[in-house]
Amino acid sequence: MADSQRDAIKKEIRNRLMAERDFLSFCGYVDKKHPIDAKHIQFLACKLEEVAKYILSGGKEGISRLMVFMPPRYWKSQTASRKFPAWLMGKNADLRFILTSYNADLASKHSKAVRDLIMSEEYSQVFGALASTNEPVMLDPESKASASWEIADRNGGMLAAGVGGGITGFGGNLFDIDDPVKGRKEASSENLREDSYEWYRSTAYTRIEDNGAIVLIMTRWDVEDLGGQLLRAMVSDPDADQWEVVFMPAIALEEDQYPKTHEEFVENLLRGIYIPMGGDQLGRKPGEPLWAKKHNAAQLKALSVNMEDFEFAAQFQQMPRLAQGNFFDEDDFKIIEKRPEGLKWFRYADLALGKTSTSDLNACYAVAMNEQGDLIIRDPLKERNLDEFLTHCKALMLSDAEIGTHWGFEDVAFQLLVFKEMQKDKRLANITMKSMIPHGSKEDRASAWRSRTKSGKVFLVRGTWNLGFLRIAAAFGPTAREDDDIDSVSGGVQMIAEEAGGDERTASSTAVVVSAEQLFGDQFSVIRGVYGADEV
Helix, strand or coil, X not given: CCHHHHHHHHHHHHHHHHHHHCHHHHHHHHCCCCCCCCHHHHHHHHHHHHHHHHHXXXXXXXXXXXXXXXXXXXXXXXXXXXXXXXXXHHHCCCCEEEEEECCHHHHHHHHHXXXXXXXXXXXXXXCCCXXXXXXXXXXXXXXXXXCEEEECCCCCEEEEEECCCCCCCCCEEEEEEECCCCCHHHHCCHHHHHHXXXXXXXXXXXXXXXXXXXXXXXXXXXXXXXXXXXXXXXXXXCCCCCCEEEECCCECCCHHHCCCCHHHHHHHHHCCCCCCCCCCCCCCCCCCECCCXXXXXXXXXXXXXXXXXXXXXXXXXXXXXXXXXXXXXXXXXXXXXXCCCCCXXXXXXXXXXXXXXXXXXXXXEEEEECCCCCEEEEEEEEECCHHHHHHHHHHHHHCHHHCCCEEEEECCHHHHHHHHHHHCCHHHCXXXXXXXXXXXXXXXXXXXXXXXXXXXXXXXXXXXXHHHHHHHXXXXXXXXXXXXXXXXXHHHHHHHHHHHCCCCCEECCCCCCCCHHHHHCHHHHHHHHHHCCCCC
């Protein structure tokens, strides 16, 4: 045998052994096109090896929860959802994997890629029949479906399913969630975002085996997408899972964008955004591209120019934010930790008669203004059903938290009837209320305090409602679907102004806890006939 042949054999043996031991080497061995020289792939591979360490050690070491935030088409799925399960299966063929995506078809496509890789000659040379192992990893010939397959003579296998779908009779040592959001339409749907999070908590999480790991791989879309909600839970719930995060913006951030203190870091998490302390995870300089072979600086600049700003920030920079609005932007509002003491609070109830899931909301925010002219907003009461809203409104009026609060109700249509009926209840004789005539359109009323937001003089008291309010504020305008929150704040601001001007029309009364039909009787039918259910 010639020396060159002998050297080639030795090299091949070394490559196979390295592929067995090292995940990145495995990626390069089974797929010559895999970009193992890319720094972001090298970083990701190291983190995935820590996930493998956690599973293989029975939870004694390694990473149990990993989020991967990268731009689209940067080989994150090829690495984490296709190569990694196959490599880990080679390390222990009794492991079971659950792979999910925004729909069952994409999940099955990833699962099929793992299955086909295990059946390949390259894989067989590392972990299969052609490898120097007494227990080769091979597919069960009786179980080859792309969405569900098993390993021959072992317990291992994979199940693929869509996010939101059922996963029954199957537990996973590794639960892989790859691209849980299909696109902007789905990311913008509050119902779909909540459904996704509920599915994760009620279905997905219950299928994880003891000492199992979860890997969430996604391009960011929204501050309240699945990644954003899990980030917020990390700091809002002390018992929530703590996640390791791979944060890879396409363009390295400027130095002043990274949090300087733990408080700034936590504030970002509460807004559904992860930005690491200490700078870029790859050590890049500000403005440096993540993967110049894919997108150099000029190409990224072209992408940013031709995309909506908030889309590029979310998908390529992994920093989702709310779209800039006609009236308010997300950054206009500041967050404070608790309600200031010694202020007079006002609550204006923006009422609607709807009872269905598509009806306008009844909304009531507490607002106050300090000596510096800062507007403070806190503790909304929101219900879609009027009867439920009035019940909770009554309880709030009587609570210690709202002692001294002034309440306002619109002096038109059925709202005036609510106000008059509330005056009849002696239990709320000490509650200060007034009927009000709104000035101008909803946009006109919002304009009265818009300038304060632009001057950094509007503050939200921290609460779970903050992100929802910011979303509604950013979307507010003449065609906004939801304007009840903004109108409630506008009414409170008008109450502050009228109080300062001495225009007092106060009364004492209570909320009503019976149904609207019982409350107003024949008047209720007249109101519906005149105004229509949608208008009132």
